[in-house]
Amino acid sequence: MLGIVLFILVVQVAYVSISTLRLIIMMKGNRSLASLISFVEVFIYILGLSAVLANMDTWYNLVVYCLGFAIGVYTGSLIEEKMAMGYIMVQVTTRRDDSDMAPKLRKEGFGVTAWSAEGLAGERLVLNVLTKRSRQRELLQKVQEIDPQAFVISFEPKTFVGGFWVKRVQ
Structure with missing residues (x-):
């Protein structure tokens, strides 16, 4: 039970962080790298979503999924700030x-x-x-x-x- 909750959280944080970086890289004009990142992004997204859908019997899995999204946005922005591209x-x-x-x-x-x-x-x-x-x-x-x-x-x-x-x- 705790394992699936942590899995959902980690996967969602990774997905949204990568999504944020992909968007920034695309906006900077690097379409090729953004395309490669999008492949990994969607793979991670499907992992997280399938874990939530397979465990819909507990409400906190959905809450953890949403929490992971929020933490991912924050983490992605911190990573982008550290990279300081452009x-x-x-x-x-x-x-x-x-x-x-x-x-x-x-x-x-x-x-x-x-x-x-x-x-x-x-x-x-x-x-x-x-x-x-x-x-x-x-x-x-x-x-x-x-x-x-x-x-x-x-x-x-x-x-x-x-x-x-x-x-x-x-």
Whole structure:
């Protein structure tokens, strides 16, 4: 009895974690790897579902199946966060036009494009910084050290054309 409950839980956590990763890998454009992962995903899904259907006589098997789904979503998101696949674009707007943020970030190995802009309260310096997602926390920490008042927006670019980063990205 305990064995089947643990089996259902483990299989469901594995299934949903793999499903989350497959979706992320597919969204990053790696269709071949996502297809291979989907084979394993469906196999694990059928194992879990058949265990629940074969043991429908106890209500807690269904509850454990649902609990496994929830834990799997959480686990999958943690795994994805640790993998930190892909790149991010961070746009930093700072108050100081004479800011030394761009050269400091370049010195740390970040690619930076900077230009002057006009905000509500006057002149601003805008920086676009493209970096690997694995360095996102480091970048945000460096920006905060240089200018705690900086306005920061980040997003994931999908397409790269031109610029010195193209060779690194591909």
